[in-house]
Amino acid sequence: MTLDKAQDTEFVRFWNEVLEPKFTRYRHILQGGLSRHSAAIIPNLPIKKGMSVLDVGCGWGDMSLQVAEMVGDEGRVVGIDCVDAFLEEARKDAAAHGLSNTEFRRGDAEIALPESEFDYVVARFGTMFFKNPVAALRRMRLALRPGGWMTHIVWRRREDNPAWQAAKDIVLRHLPPPGEDADTCGPGPFSMGNQEMVEIMMKSAGYEEISFKRVDEKIMVGTTPEECIAFALAIGPAGEVFREAGEELAEAKRSVIEAEMREFFDGQERDEVGIWVPTSSWVITARNPG
Numbered sequence: 001m002t003l004d005k006a007q008d009t010e011f012v013r014f015w016n017e018v019l020e021p022k023f024t025r026y027r028h029i030l031q032g033g034l035s036r037h038s039a040a041i042i043p044n045l046p047i048k049k050g051m052s053v054l055d056v057g058c059g060w061g062d063m064s065l066q067v068a069e070m071v072g073d074e075g076r077v078v079g080i081d082c083v084d085a086f087l088e089e090a091r092k093d094a095a096a097h098g099l100s101n102t103e104f105r106r107g108d109a110e111i112a113l114p115e116s117e118f119d120y121v122v123a124r125f126g127t128m129f130f131k132n133p134v135a136a137l138r139r140m141r142l143a144l145r146p147g148g149w150m151t152h153i154v155w156r157r158r159e160d161n162p163a164w165q166a167a168k169d170i171v172l173r174h175l176p177p178p179g180e181d182a183d184t185c186g187p188g189p190f191s192m193g194n195q196e197m198v199e200i201m202m203k204s205a206g207y208e209e210i211s212f213k214r215v216d217e218k219i220m221v222g223t224t225p226e227e228c229i230a231f232a233l234a235i236g237p238a239g240e241v242f243r244e245a246g247e248e249l250a251e252a253k254r255s256v257i258e259a260e261m262r263e264f265f266d267g268q269e270r271d272e273v274g275i276w277v278p279t280s281s282w283v284i285t286a287r288n289p290g
């Protein structure tokens, strides 16, 4: 089920070629921020020594390594992601931690996952980009043994994560919205924000005992206002509008956009580490019947 490059969809190519360099550049912000939403959750999941766990969309794999410590030498963790560069970093970090119970594989969860192999499936901000979310969530369920559990963490709605929307609104005051055929990372970061809708998706994918837990966390979005602006224009909803407007138009409007963003980020909380914004996620847990 390892994904060969020849099988790459447009989506996988887009992640590897367009998004990867931006994600890698801002790893300190992304990993630092996303891990705040899992830090208190993962140690309290019923993941025990000896279990076998799959991490879908594992990225740089820091959460996979956290789980690998929980399952111990007698357990195993498989991290799957579609981006080669993230997987290389994950493998290096696993080796540096001396973790031999961890494996990182290139895969596309939309196309294939192992079947009936795992006691637990986890995903941190890795399920909001699926083109066919119900099919992919079902595939994640089928990766579980009967009676196994899954927990995925996704952003709540846009209005619960106002900084991303504010940054997008600023860019949209000066640039056109992306067209229908724009290159995107998938349905987008807030596509699983609506609890009722996600509950229906999870039920349609065959899960039972579905529960939602809300997590509110401030995350650091840049060490300086300049870095916040560069990050917002590179990644996320504002970054997508900026990229899709095309270089010429985007560069022509850059200074006015940056000035308005500067005003916005100057209004956010700042300490000696950087600039912080409030964010909110759902931790969704469910069981594979069996």
Ligand SMILES: C[S@@+](CC[C@H](N)C(=O)[O-])C[C@H]1O[C@@H](n2cnc3c(N)ncnc32)[C@H](O)[C@@H]1O
Binding pocket: 015, 030, 031, 034, 035, 056, 057, 058, 059, 060, 061, 080, 081, 082, 083, 086, 107, 108, 109, 110, 123, 124, 125, 126, 127, 129, 130
């Ligand atoms: C926002 S990042 C989160 C990464 C990591 N879980 C974390 O929290 O740091 C989303 C990840 O999902 C991966 N991804 C998106 N769609 C995928 C798919 N269909 N199959 C496998 N990985 C996917 C991306 O490559 C990326 O690493």
